[in-house]
Amino acid sequence: MTENLIQKFENTTLNEQDWKAQLQANNIDKRPKTEDVTKTRGTEFEDYYLKRELLMGIFEAGFERPSPIQEESIPIALSGRDILARAKNGTGKTAAFVIPSLEKADTKKNKIQTLILVPTRELALQTSQVCKNLGKHMNAKVMVTTGGTTLRDDILRLNDPVHIVVGTPGRVLDLAGKGVANFSECMTFVMDEADKLLSPEFTPIIEQLLSYFPKNRQISLYSATFPLIVKAFMDKHLNKPYEINLMDELTLRGITQYYAFVDESQKVHCLNTLFSKLQINQSIIFCNSTNRVELLAKKITELGYSCFYSHAKMLQSHRNRVFHNFRNGVCRNLVCSDLLTRGIDIQAVNVVVNFDFPKNAETYLHRIGRSGRFGHRGLAISFISWADRFNLYRIENELGTEIQPIPSSIDPSLYVFPNGNYQVPRPLTGTAEQTLAAHQARGQEFNNNRNNYRDNYRNHSGRGNGGGYRGGYGARRNPRYGGPNPKSLS
Numbered sequence: 001m002t003e004n005l006i007q008k009f010e011n012t013t014l015n016e017q018d019w020k021a022q023l024q025a026n027n028i029d030k031r032p033k034t035e036d037v038t039k040t041r042g043t044e045f046e047d048y049y050l051k052r053e054l055l056m057g058i059f060e061a062g063f064e065r066p067s068p069i070q071e072e073s074i075p076i077a078l079s080g081r082d083i084l085a086r087a088k089n090g091t092g093k094t095a096a097f098v099i100p101s102l103e104k105a106d107t108k109k110n111k112i113q114t115l116i117l118v119p120t121r122e123l124a125l126q127t128s129q130v131c132k133n134l135g136k137h138m139n140a141k142v143m144v145t146t147g148g149t150t151l152r153d154d155i156l157r158l159n160d161p162v163h164i165v166v167g168t169p170g171r172v173l174d175l176a177g178k179g180v181a182n183f184s185e186c187m188t189f190v191m192d193e194a195d196k197l198l199s200p201e202f203t204p205i206i207e208q209l210l211s212y213f214p215k216n217r218q219i220s221l222y223s224a225t226f227p228l229i230v231k232a233f234m235d236k237h238l239n240k241p242y243e244i245n246l247m248d249e250l251t252l253r254g255i256t257q258y259y260a261f262v263d264e265s266q267k268v269h270c271l272n273t274l275f276s277k278l279q280i281n282q283s284i285i286f287c288n289s290t291n292r293v294e295l296l297a298k299k300i301t302e303l304g305y306s307c308f309y310s311h312a313k314m315l316q317s318h319r320n321r322v323f324h325n326f327r328n329g330v331c332r333n334l335v336c337s338d339l340l341t342r343g344i345d346i347q348a349v350n351v352v353v354n355f356d357f358p359k360n361a362e363t364y365l366h367r368i369g370r371s372g373r374f375g376h377r378g379l380a381i382s383f384i385s386w387a388d389r390f391n392l393y394r395i396e397n398e399l400g401t402e403i404q405p406i407p408s409s410i411d412p413s414l415y416v417f418p419n420g421n422y423q424v425p426r427p428l429t430g431t432a433e434q435t436l437a438a439h440q441a442r443g444q445e446f447n448n449n450r451n452n453y454r455d456n457y458r459n460h461s462g463r464g465n466g467g468g469y470r471g472g473y474g475a476r477r478n479p480r481y482g483g484p485n486p487k488s489l490s
């Protein structure tokens with residue numbers, strides 16, 4: 001009898017270990033990481049008593065142990081208390097709120113239980129994908145809803161069970177106001193990039209949206225930046241929030257920042273020099289206006305380098321395609337406006353260029369945080385014109401950091417991924433047609449047809465950076481929006 005029991009116990013213990021051993025954690029990233037993500041108290045995901053199915057999703061995503069923000073936030077989020085969490089870019093805030101949301105989801109109940117609000121459509125797509133990945137062994141139904149898509153599809157989708165909604169404020173309010181999305185039993189209200197969502201353009205929408213939620217709902221705010229504007233909202237709507245602040249210093253340890261002092265007329269030339277000298281895996285190049293995004297993309301293509309572009313005035317279908325293809329390494333460089341400044345997570349980006357210097361410290365921080373994800377290394381180079389010098393000084397002061405002038409040569413070890421057993425996706429080589437064919441062959445979601453592709457992308461031959469790559473330089477201009485001003489870029 002006793003022996004039987006011992007045998008049973010041993011079998012159970014073995015099974016307990018087995019389930020983890022059998023997982024296919026194929027994404028484990030062995031590259032060295034900075035203390036921004038490694039300085040933890042040493043807890044493990046198993047310590048939070050999460051559902052087995054959720055743990056399986058976490059480990060299969062390649063997450064070995066919680067990052068500091070996850071360690072701080074997951075237990076509190078599970079307790080239901082309001083949260084204000086501040087942590088550096090790329091340190092895992094998304095999973096810090098997605099994991100507790102999935103854990104709390106009662107999949108037997110046909111009700112929306114969590115709303116995750118984000119400021120942009122691209123970020124909504126990315127975040128819903130994280131929910132789906134981490135929850136892939138659970139039965140939780142995740143729905144993404146944003147502007148720029150047909151409302152009808154969302155209405156149809158909501159006829160089926162939905163447990164977690166990820167969306168942008170305008171569309172979510174629309175669905176709530178029409179009585180299509182029912183938030184009356186939705187106890188978790190998460191705002192990612194909360195300071196952006198609480199800027200004057202969004203706050204009235206958020207306030208209206210909250211009126212559809214139960215009075216005792218939990219509100220959690222996450223961001224790397226919390227300027228004072230969030231205080232009024234917090235005082236009004238949050239109940240003794242648990243505050244997490246992991247930003248004893250503001251900038252990421254893995255990112256090396258430089259500035260190049262250039263005249264406006266030298267910027268394109270300077271970028272050309274960077275392209276020829278740097279080892280760019282993928283880069284994001286920020287401009288301050290949609291006009292300048294398009295003009296610069298055109299210049300870069302004329303120089304013979306491949307690039308896509310994206311900004312808020314483009315058709316949503318084009319924006320999605322650019323985002324999807326850039327993520328998949330179809331193109332090496334992406335020129336964009338501040339549309340993609342927040343939250344966008346593309347591990348292969350190792351260089352960020354501020355072609356135009358941003359106006360404030362928050363924007364600067366979020367932009368440069370597109371590289372150096374999850375404690376890795378990256379390079380941020382800002383072009384500073386004569387007029388930007390006051391901004392540079394102010395931003396340096398606000399961030400408590402000194403941005404150095406760019407040296408004549410940059411040590412690759414500062415930003416180039418070491419050759420390990422982890423392969424960062426690299427842009428594919430070949431013509432745009434070959435690239436398309438390769439993607440289709442790999443069975444990836446590529447829902448545009450060839451005609452659309454030809455119509456929306458102009459093909460330019462180019463020597464590429466690192467050999468033989470040809471690509472289009474972005475989507476066609478929205479005809480409602482005027483052409484670029486030829487004087488604005490030289």
Ligand SMILES: Nc1ncnc2c1ncn2[C@@H]1O[C@H](COP(=O)(O)OP(=O)(O)OP(=O)(O)O)[C@@H](O)[C@H]1O
Nearest residue numbers: 063064065066067089090091092093094343345374
């Ligand atoms: N525990 C973990 N172990 C390994 N990788 C992780 C872990 N948590 C998150 N990551 C990875 O880290 C990257 C950055 O995560 P995430 O996008 O959530 O950062 P963030 O803090 O939201 O950044 P941002 O402020 O820029 O929005 C993602 O690629 C994610 O898969």
Ligand SMILES: [Mg+2]
Nearest residue numbers: 093094192343
């Ligand atoms: Mg984020």
